[in-house]
Amino acid sequence: MNYLYLYAAIIITIIVLYSRRHVKKVETDKSLLRESIQSGLAEPPSLHPIFDPALCIGSGSCTTVCPEGAIGIVNGKGVLINAAHCIGHGACLAACPFDAIKLVFGTEKRGIDIPNISVDFETNVPGIFIAGELGGMGLIRKAAEQGRQAIQSIRKRTSGAAEFDVVIIGCGPAGLSAGLSSVHHKLKYKLIEQEDSLGGAVYHYPRQKIAMTAPVVLDIIGTVKFGEVQKEKLLEFWNDVVQKTGLQISFRERMESIEKTDDGFLVRTNKGGYLARSVLLTMGRRGTPRKLDVPGEESHKVVYRLLDPEQYKGQHVLVVGGGDSALEAAIAISDQPGSTVTLSYRSAAFSRVKQKNRSLLEQGEKAGRIRVMLNSGVKEIREKDVLIEAQGEQQTLPNDVVIVCAGGLLPTPLLQKIGIRFETKFGTE
Numbered sequence: 001m002n003y004l005y006l007y008a009a010i011i012i013t014i015i016v017l018y019s020r021r022h023v024k025k026v027e028t029d030k031s032l033l034r035e036s037i038q039s040g041l042a043e044p045p046s047l048h049p050i051f052d053p054a055l056c057i058g059s060g061s062c063t064t065v066c067p068e069g070a071i072g073i074v075n076g077k078g079v080l081i082n083a084a085h086c087i088g089h090g091a092c093l094a095a096c097p098f099d100a101i102k103l104v105f106g107t108e109k110r111g112i113d114i115p116n117i118s119v120d121f122e123t124n125v126p127g128i129f130i131a132g133e134l135g136g137m138g139l140i141r142k143a144a145e146q147g148r149q150a151i152q153s154i155r156k157r158t159s160g161a162a163e164f165d166v167v168i169i170g171c172g173p174a175g176l177s178a179g180l181s182s183v184h185h186k187l188k189y190k191l192i193e194q195e196d197s198l199g200g201a202v203y204h205y206p207r208q209k210i211a212m213t214a215p216v217v218l219d220i221i222g223t224v225k226f227g228e229v230q231k232e233k234l235l236e237f238w239n240d241v242v243q244k245t246g247l248q249i250s251f252r253e254r255m256e257s258i259e260k261t262d263d264g265f266l267v268r269t270n271k272g273g274y275l276a277r278s279v280l281l282t283m284g285r286r287g288t289p290r291k292l293d294v295p296g297e298e299s300h301k302v303v304y305r306l307l308d309p310e311q312y313k314g315q316h317v318l319v320v321g322g323g324d325s326a327l328e329a330a331i332a333i334s335d336q337p338g339s340t341v342t343l344s345y346r347s348a349a350f351s352r353v354k355q356k357n358r359s360l361l362e363q364g365e366k367a368g369r370i371r372v373m374l375n376s377g378v379k380e381i382r383e384k385d386v387l388i389e390a391q392g393e394q395q396t397l398p399n400d401v402v403i404v405c406a407g408g409l410l411p412t413p414l415l416q417k418i419g420i421r422f423e424t425k426f427g428t429e
């Protein structure tokens with residue numbers, strides 16, 4: 001009899017604990033959803049799940065498998081509670097026991113431009129190919145696989161009189177893999193990257209982020225069996241691959257235009273021009289960071305993203321921008337011992353930023369750790385200081401680093417100019 005009481009007590013305790021946890025989780029999901037809507041961040045960047053309310057029973061299988069914590073259960077149904085973090089892994093689709101999930105591009109409110117590409121990765125402009133996330137399909141493994149396959153198609157085209165068989169634009173996973181395939185097939189190639197590092201989006205993941213990926217074949221190297229791998233390890237591996245294979249990458253070189261010639265294309269960059277029979281665009285979808293266009297911006301002390309706040313210990317830092325990434329950069333650096341942080345924004349107020357960032361910024365400002373200059377603009381960047389104009393007055397601030405977080409210029413208009421056709425998807429597959 002005593003055992004019965006004991007069993008009943010255990011079962012009741014388990015039910016109570018489970019219910020409490022469940023109620024807490026539901027509340028957290030609701031507040032995350034509310035926050036992302038209020039901050040104007042409820043639109044997923046690209047491929048993402050939608051949930052059929054008639055089929056979804058709120059089993060939660062999708063929430064447990066999502067590596068980015070982007071899905072929750074609200075009112076008993078699956079929903080993207082952290083849409084900005086969804087990168088289209090698709091693990092939710094595979095995990096749903098009721099086939100209630102579809103992966104789509106864009107939403108009713110925000111269309112996503114996806115280029116028309118053949119099975120050979122060729123666009124409607126013969127000779128121009130697209131691989132990786134720019135073509136719509138994200139993820140490290142898919143991008144690398146597409147880069148390899150695109151070169152297989154490109155090598156079938158003879159090089160004619162052009163200087164290069166292929167110019168590859170961008171050195172993220174897709175461009176890197178395409179570069180290796182070019183070496184493997186002995187193509188005359190030029191691989192350019194606008195930044196000073198390889199890795200593309202991976203390079204910009206938060207420090208120590210675990211990338212979820214799957215085995216992939218890289219030409220020359222063979223099958224690479226990464227599953228879950230820390231960002232730093234993956235970048236170290238790719239840099240080793242470049243060393244070992246002698247893959248040539250031209251860093252800090254940005255493609256600015258592509259013109260049709262009799263025999264192929266003339267690819268113009270900030271460093272020169274290349275005649276190529278084919279062009280492979282592996283540029284991802286993040287675009288090119290928006291510049292300030294002020295004297296001194298070409299200096300190496302100007303960067304366009306914060307990677308590691310610790311590196312700015314004891315330095316005078318100017319952050320420019322008014323979005324979450326600018327606020328997050330200013331807040332993170334202000335915690336570093338001995339650093340001074342100024343946040344300059346051209347408008348009169350911060351809109352569309354997370355409440356959490358707004359509060360942390362206010363706290364930092366009150367504590368004198370961050371100086372906020374609204375209605376201000378950078379006029380000149382010099383070796384030891386910067387010139388800023390705020391409300392009609394010019395001021396000189398001591399400066400070691402400028403971090404510009406002013407968003408990116410999407411590649412679509414540039415590619416449309418070349419004649420590449422896009423289809424705008426509003427929540428369709």
Ligand SMILES: Cc1cc2nc3c(=O)[nH]c(=O)nc-3n(C[C@H](O)[C@H](O)[C@H](O)COP(=O)(O)OP(=O)(O)OC[C@H]3O[C@@H](n4cnc5c(N)ncnc54)[C@H](O)[C@@H]3O)c2cc1C
Pocket residue numbers: 067087131132133134137138139140141143169170171172173174175192193194195198199200201202205206210211212213253254255256282283284285286287288411
């Ligand atoms: C926060 C975050 C987390 C993620 N986590 C994962 C994960 O865990 N697992 C996973 O599989 N995927 C993940 N992804 C997605 C994955 O990183 C991308 O799908 C993948 O990097 C796409 O590769 P890509 O080569 O097509 O493009 P990108 O990685 O974007 O690389 C494109 C490159 O082209 C360069 N470029 C652009 N324009 C020009 C130009 N005009 N001239 C010269 N160079 C140019 C860029 O500087 C960049 O280096 C994540 C993405 C983000 C943002």
